[in-house]
Amino acid sequence: xxxxxxxxxxxxxxxxxxxxxxxxxxxxxxxxxxxxxxxxxxxxxxxxxxxxxxxxxxxxxxxxxxxxxxxxxxxxxxxxxxxxxxxxxxxxxxxxxxxxxxxxxxxxxxxxxxxxxxxxxxxxxxxxxxxxxxxxxxxxxxxxxxxxxxxxxxxxxxxxxxxxxxxxxxxxxxxxxxxxxxxxxxxxxxxxxxxxxxxxxxxxxxxxxxxxxxxxxxxxxxxxxxxxxxxxxxxxxxxxxxxxxxxxxxxxxxxxxxxxxxxxxxxxxxxx
Amino acid sequence: xxxxxxxxxxxxxxxxxxxxxxxxxxxxxxxxxxxxxxxxxxxxxxxxxxxxxxxxxxxxxxxxxxxxxxxxxxxxxxxxxxxxxxxxxxxxxxxxxxxxxxxxxxxxxxxxxxxxxxxxxxxxxxxxxxxxxxxxxxxxxxxxxxxxxxxxxxxxxxxxxxxxxxxxxxxxxxxxxxxxxxxxxxxxxxxxxxxxxxxxxxxxxxxxxxxxxxxxxxxxxxxxxxxxxxxxxxxxxxxxxxxxxxxxxxxxxxxxxxxxxxxxxxxxxxxx
Numbered sequence: 001x002x003x004x005x006x007x008x009x010x011x012x013x014x015x016x017x018x019x020x021x022x023x024x025x026x027x028x029x030x031x032x033x034x035x036x037x038x039x040x041x042x043x044x045x046x047x048x049x050x051x052x053x054x055x056x057x058x059x060x061x062x063x064x065x066x067x068x069x070x071x072x073x074x075x076x077x078x079x080x081x082x083x084x085x086x087x088x089x090x091x092x093x094x095x096x097x098x099x100x101x102x103x104x105x106x107x108x109x110x111x112x113x114x115x116x117x118x119x120x121x122x123x124x125x126x127x128x129x130x131x132x133x134x135x136x137x138x139x140x141x142x143x144x145x146x147x148x149x150x151x152x153x154x155x156x157x158x159x160x161x162x163x164x165x166x167x168x169x170x171x172x173x174x175x176x177x178x179x180x181x182x183x184x185x186x187x188x189x190x191x192x193x194x195x196x197x198x199x200x201x202x203x204x205x206x207x208x209x210x211x212x213x214x215x216x217x218x219x220x221x222x223x224x225x226x227x228x229x230x231x232x233x234x235x236x237x238x239x240x241x242x243x244x245x246x247x248x249x250x251x252x253x254x255x256x257x258x259x260x261x262x263x264x265x266x267x268x269x270x271x272x
Numbered sequence: 273x274x275x276x277x278x279x280x281x282x283x284x285x286x287x288x289x290x291x292x293x294x295x296x297x298x299x300x301x302x303x304x305x306x307x308x309x310x311x312x313x314x315x316x317x318x319x320x321x322x323x324x325x326x327x328x329x330x331x332x333x334x335x336x337x338x339x340x341x342x343x344x345x346x347x348x349x350x351x352x353x354x355x356x357x358x359x360x361x362x363x364x365x366x367x368x369x370x371x372x373x374x375x376x377x378x379x380x381x382x383x384x385x386x387x388x389x390x391x392x393x394x395x396x397x398x399x400x401x402x403x404x405x406x407x408x409x410x411x412x413x414x415x416x417x418x419x420x421x422x423x424x425x426x427x428x429x430x431x432x433x434x435x436x437x438x439x440x441x442x443x444x445x446x447x448x449x450x451x452x453x454x455x456x457x458x459x460x461x462x463x464x465x466x467x468x469x470x471x472x473x474x475x476x477x478x479x480x481x482x483x484x485x486x487x488x489x490x491x492x493x494x495x496x497x498x499x500x501x502x503x504x505x506x507x508x509x510x511x512x513x514x515x516x517x518x519x520x521x522x523x524x525x526x527x528x529x530x531x532x533x534x535x536x537x538x539x540x541x542x543x544x
Binding site: 042043044045046047048049050051052059060063067087088089090091096097099100101102121122123124125126 | 314315316317318319320321322323324331332335339359360361362363368369371372373374393394395396397398
């Protein structure tokens, strides 16, 4: 299995704090030694850093923990290989272009049966079930909507239903984004937290590091982080729950319940 | 205009020496301040580093000059913006997937009229004429060959003819690769050099740096570097010449003359 990390914010925000936490799980506090990758959107642009080396030992990962890339949408993945050998082409996140936008995908779980799903526009470069599932999913979206649908909800619902289809093939925790929305589908485990004013201090579970967000934010900032396991030990993270999805836009969550209802998620107390 | 740099080799080779030279042209010895990018293939995998910051001042560029990523196929681009604002999405090289392989493209020149060419499978994310030309070119390949053609020469010739079409729309110096072949099409200016045993020392034009390749290679290594302007001042580089193309595979060149004949390029003396 792997670790997922995503961010959605209403102002360009750096992810150095959370990256420092999750990279420890790449061979130090966690066993996820088989490569890592992170995609940062900057407007419509998107840059992905990939490294088949363990995150805890990666020179590029060290750079990203101290070199702040500010982004409103980030998707990160730390890999523990289950299917597909350890190689660059099997390193998440994966990216393809649809409607002139970069779509980025990362997966935690196993969906070996999904490899039988027929592909149309997109083909995998590597050998993982994850990339195959992504190519199928994006091809389905493209077949159904040759142009982006007018109503956002139409697309959101379609993606939710196809994610449920993939979930039926195994374990399918997913982060998917196009630079505006971040889709977080939960099969077994995925948690999130929204930080907004009044900001406080957060302490990492995986490293001796604390940040007082009040010192690095403005009162209007909304920053949501989603991860396989909570990254901090003094804040309340919300679990999405099996079969559910949360869609984040500019840091603001929109919940989709397992039976397909859209609603704002319930308020949760912020600090433990 | 911009600076192109490509590498094709028969063994994974790092490009630190040449990158050190060309990054100087990004704001130090050259005016190409508007971002840079480099794609490294590792097998079928491909990682791209992009930075809208000047190469000469970029933290990521500095990392790549000292952190050796070994690759058999590299495409690099240093940008001086002509069309399209300075932004991540307008930063070369561009990448799309075709036939389950990553295709990477970088362009030097201007082909504004190419923006009227109709697109099919691929759409640009940014606003440059270059990315539009790439989307058109790859779409043409895909329309003509839904599956890869059996004969390599068939594909090579098709790419050459489409590159000539694009050249008819302005100035079109191009590097295009799929991880196996590196296509170098010359509209106005593009030079290359193949280094093989017996190796000697090379001295950078843009920085006080000399490398004795004999110390870092084996007798079987073949390493070709292609660039807008020669990067060293004590070796003989071969100019491709307007309307011509050279295809490099595992470091070995195959020339296509402007009238479409395929031939091995003439031998040139190696050192000045």
